[in-house]
Amino acid sequence: MKPQVLVSREVFDETLALLNAVCEVDSNQADTRYSTDELVARLQGKQGAVISTADRIDAGVLDRCPGLRIVSNVGVGYNNIDVPACTARGVMATNTPGVLTDSVADYTFGLVIATCRRMTEGEQHLRSGDWKGSFLKQMLGHDVHGATLGIVGMGRIGQTVARRASGFDMKIIYHNRNRIDAAIEASLKAEYRSLEALLGEADIVVLLTPYSPASHHMIGAAQLALMRPSAVLINVARGGIVDDAALIGALKARRIWAAGLDVYENEPAFNPGFLDLGNVVLSPHLASASEPTRKAMAHTAARNCIAALTGGVPPNLLNPETATAR
Numbered sequence: 001m002k003p004q005v006l007v008s009r010e011v012f013d014e015t016l017a018l019l020n021a022v023c024e025v026d027s028n029q030a031d032t033r034y035s036t037d038e039l040v041a042r043l044q045g046k047q048g049a050v051i052s053t054a055d056r057i058d059a060g061v062l063d064r065c066p067g068l069r070i071v072s073n074v075g076v077g078y079n080n081i082d083v084p085a086c087t088a089r090g091v092m093a094t095n096t097p098g099v100l101t102d103s104v105a106d107y108t109f110g111l112v113i114a115t116c117r118r119m120t121e122g123e124q125h126l127r128s129g130d131w132k133g134s135f136l137k138q139m140l141g142h143d144v145h146g147a148t149l150g151i152v153g154m155g156r157i158g159q160t161v162a163r164r165a166s167g168f169d170m171k172i173i174y175h176n177r178n179r180i181d182a183a184i185e186a187s188l189k190a191e192y193r194s195l196e197a198l199l200g201e202a203d204i205v206v207l208l209t210p211y212s213p214a215s216h217h218m219i220g221a222a223q224l225a226l227m228r229p230s231a232v233l234i235n236v237a238r239g240g241i242v243d244d245a246a247l248i249g250a251l252k253a254r255r256i257w258a259a260g261l262d263v264y265e266n267e268p269a270f271n272p273g274f275l276d277l278g279n280v281v282l283s284p285h286l287a288s289a290s291e292p293t294r295k296a297m298a299h300t301a302a303r304n305c306i307a308a309l310t311g312g313v314p315p316n317l318l319n320p321e322t323a324t325a326r
């Protein structure tokens with residue numbers, strides 16, 4: 001009998017074809033978001049779950065789905081999965097690193113430029129019919145080229161953003177839990193700073209660190225107070241790394257100049273305070289959303305799931321203990 005797999009959100013036809021070749025697939029092609037109870041109900045009798053980063057898999061869910069052997073996240077960030085709880089129950093957990101690095105780095109740069117050069121504000125002005133012509137002091141922004149870029153989280157995506165930044169003649173400083181290899185630092189021309197020093201020095205702070213209890217509200221009122229009044233904050237990592245209420249306060253009071261955000265606390269709920277501000281560029285968690293990249297993410301997740309259910313070791317296994325234990 002083929003293994004049974006739930007795909008919790010809509011995926012591409014090619015992704016389904018990959019899975020269908022090996023598994024019996026129940027796919028939510030209507031793309032409605034399942035509540036926890038619906039997810040648990042759908043997972044009954046399934047050995048595999050291909051899930052979105054909006055689906056929470058915790059100990060409670062795992063205990064109600066005892067047949068589950070693999071939870072395959074379509075996304076690199078996996079703070080939606082309690083990996084130790086999976087490991088304790090012998091459930092494999094996987095993610096999709098690598099395939100989205102360049103697209104997220106591109107988008108990060110898009111947000112940097114849009115925020116510094118007030119691009120969405122300008123578009124809104126034009127669309128509103130208020131534009132009376134160009135004048136010297138109209139919507140003056142900040143230059144990106146030559147600015148000091150502070151990257152918080154120097155993993156794959158952070159390093160790729162640093163490479164993009166060198167094309168803009170930027171000075172690159174970074175903070176990471178562990179200092180990166182000296183040779184990589186040198187090749188990126190990136191200088192290490194403590195978080196506090198980086199916040200005080202950078203013209204543009206880009207957050208690319210994973211979300212965990214340790215990074216919860218890593219940027220709150222105290223950290224925003226360390227930033228320059230002319231500084232820009234960009235978050236393409238995860239909601240919860242920034243204290244959104246504190247950020248709204250800082251943007252309103254112009255304690256920092258502007259922000260560009262792709263992620264929010266409690267997505268898809270959204271702090272409406274952002275909507276009253278002109279100095280924030282907002283986008284709905286789109287950093288990886290190019291068609292080739294989203295396809296690569298879905299196919300990678302499918303391959304991870306298939307490997308687990310056919311006796312192999314998934315290439316992106318987050319808890320290798322589960323492979324050695326079986």
Ligand code: DGY
Nearest residue numbers: 053074075076077288
């Ligand atoms: C990821 O892969 O973690 C992106 O945020 C998409 O959800």
